[in-house]
Amino acid sequence: MTLNTDYLIVGAGITGLTLAERISSQLNKRAIVVDHRNHFGGNLFDANLCGIRCPKYGLHYFHTNHKHVYDYLSLFTRWWMTSRYEIMSWTDGKMYPFPICLGTYELFMERECTEDEFKEYLALNRIAPVHEGPPKNGEEAILAQVGLEFYNKFYRNYTIKQWGVDPSLLDPSVLLRHPIRTDRNCSRSTDTYQCMPYRGYLLMFNNMLEACRDNATLLVNTDYFDYKDKINAEHIIYTGPIDRFFNYQFGRLPYRSIRHEVKVYNARRYQYCAQVNFPNDDKKYTRAIEVRHTITGEYAKYGDTSKTAVIYEYPQKYEGGTEPVFPILTEEGKSTYLKYQDVALDREDVTFAGGLATFQYLNIAESVEQALATFETLKKRH
Numbered sequence: 001m002t003l004n005t006d007y008l009i010v011g012a013g014i015t016g017l018t019l020a021e022r023i024s025s026q027l028n029k030r031a032i033v034v035d036h037r038n039h040f041g042g043n044l045f046d047a048n049l050c051g052i053r054c055p056k057y058g059l060h061y062f063h064t065n066h067k068h069v070y071d072y073l074s075l076f077t078r079w080w081m082t083s084r085y086e087i088m089s090w091t092d093g094k095m096y097p098f099p100i101c102l103g104t105y106e107l108f109m110e111r112e113c114t115e116d117e118f119k120e121y122l123a124l125n126r127i128a129p130v131h132e133g134p135p136k137n138g139e140e141a142i143l144a145q146v147g148l149e150f151y152n153k154f155y156r157n158y159t160i161k162q163w164g165v166d167p168s169l170l171d172p173s174v175l176l177r178h179p180i181r182t183d184r185n186c187s188r189s190t191d192t193y194q195c196m197p198y199r200g201y202l203l204m205f206n207n208m209l210e211a212c213r214d215n216a217t218l219l220v221n222t223d224y225f226d227y228k229d230k231i232n233a234e235h236i237i238y239t240g241p242i243d244r245f246f247n248y249q250f251g252r253l254p255y256r257s258i259r260h261e262v263k264v265y266n267a268r269r270y271q272y273c274a275q276v277n278f279p280n281d282d283k284k285y286t287r288a289i290e291v292r293h294t295i296t297g298e299y300a301k302y303g304d305t306s307k308t309a310v311i312y313e314y315p316q317k318y319e320g321g322t323e324p325v326f327p328i329l330t331e332e333g334k335s336t337y338l339k340y341q342d343v344a345l346d347r348e349d350v351t352f353a354g355g356l357a358t359f360q361y362l363n364i365a366e367s368v369e370q371a372l373a374t375f376e377t378l379k380k381r382h
């Protein structure tokens with residue numbers, strides 16, 4: 001039997017669900033959303049562990065400067081939990097504040113320092129690229145900001161673990177995602193909105209699906225490539241890896257996958273802050289995230305439980321049996337993507353959205369922003 005629908009949306013992550021909600025509620029069109037995982041929410045899926053809401057695919061901290069993105073998501077979460085995301089980096093036997101700030105420098109120098117001293121250190125140690133113009137890769141970008149010692153301490157090995165390639169092969173933006181500051185502010189983001197949906201992402205997604213009224217159908221455990229012949233859709237929105245859509249005709253794009261291991265400890269707290277990075281030791285994981293810190297509000301709510309959960313992230317190759325989560329932004333990958341982008345532009349029946357399909361690193365807010373802009377384009381067709 002063939003099913004008819006206005007839209008077939010591939011992927012029930014935040015990109016697919018945003019588009020499903022807008023199309024169903026604003027255009028009153030029918031949408032079928034398929035996801036090959038056994039749940040919706042994509043990488044933002046929350047599981048429940050010893051009474052603690054635990055992100056299955058790594059902690060997801062929402063931050064943006066874009067009010068329209070915040071306002072849109074606020075339609076589906078009754079209120080937000082204001083939060084602060086603290087990161088430390090366990091490097092060469094010491095715990096340093098990260099992203100780099102004055103506190104990092106003081107620990108490095110093992111004494112109290114002034115901002116001017118730190119600026120002087122940076123001015124002396126920065127290494128400008130040998131060529132004209134801005135840095136061309138991640139290594140050059142960090143060397144130009146903090147010099148070799150800090151690059152080796154915090155970036156080089158972490159990047160190799162995280163991405164499986166040398167920083168010199170990556171786009172500068174990959175290593176510049178965290179701000180570098182000379183004052184005492186070591187927070188991960190300076191965005192206006194930094195918060196988490198109070199009852200978690202899953203409830204927010206449930207509310208988005210409810211807002212679709214009866215116009216949207218969600219099918220989990222359903223792979224698009226097994227299902228596509230059974231459905232007749234006016235338009236397809238595809239949020240999976242773009243090379244798979246075109247049957248790898250220009251070769252495989254480089255994507256990275258991550259395995260998460262959750263450990264439960266009989267302790268009220270396990271580590272000093274929400275996230276600890278492990279750039280420079282023999283551990284295979286890049287970071288350990290203790291969910292119960294203030295970031296999700298779980299610690300405040302379940303502060304009297306005697307257990308805590310820590311998620312360890314093990315980056316791995318994207319191959320059979322694993323999920324792609326990020327594009328690896330190498331020169332080769334970017335130029336292969338351009339070939340896919342060219343053929344994608346010829347497909348008027350398909351819209352490609354989300355980081356996997358547009359081969360970009362998009363955070364949550366950027367994904368929603370892109371989905372809302374995509375919706376405006378689709379709306380003009382009707």
Ligand SMILES: Cc1cc2nc3c(=O)[nH]c(=O)nc-3n(C[C@H](O)[C@H](O)[C@H](O)COP(=O)(O)OP(=O)(O)OC[C@H]3O[C@@H](n4cnc5c(N)ncnc54)[C@H](O)[C@@H]3O)c2cc1C
Pocket residue numbers: 010011012013014015016034035036037041042043044057058059060061062063222223224225239240241258313325326353354355356362363364365367
């Ligand atoms: C470890 C990690 C930590 C992160 N931390 C943060 C953070 O702190 N803050 C932040 O803002 N962002 C963070 N991000 C980024 C965030 O996860 C993404 O911005 C967001 O998940 C993108 O949503 P999406 O819907 O585009 O993609 P996804 O969540 O990947 O959803 C795509 C969906 O498509 C489905 N799919 C793919 N192919 C098919 C197919 N053939 N058939 C059916 N279904 C298919 C997949 O199963 C998946 O569910 C993090 C990402 C990772 C991996």
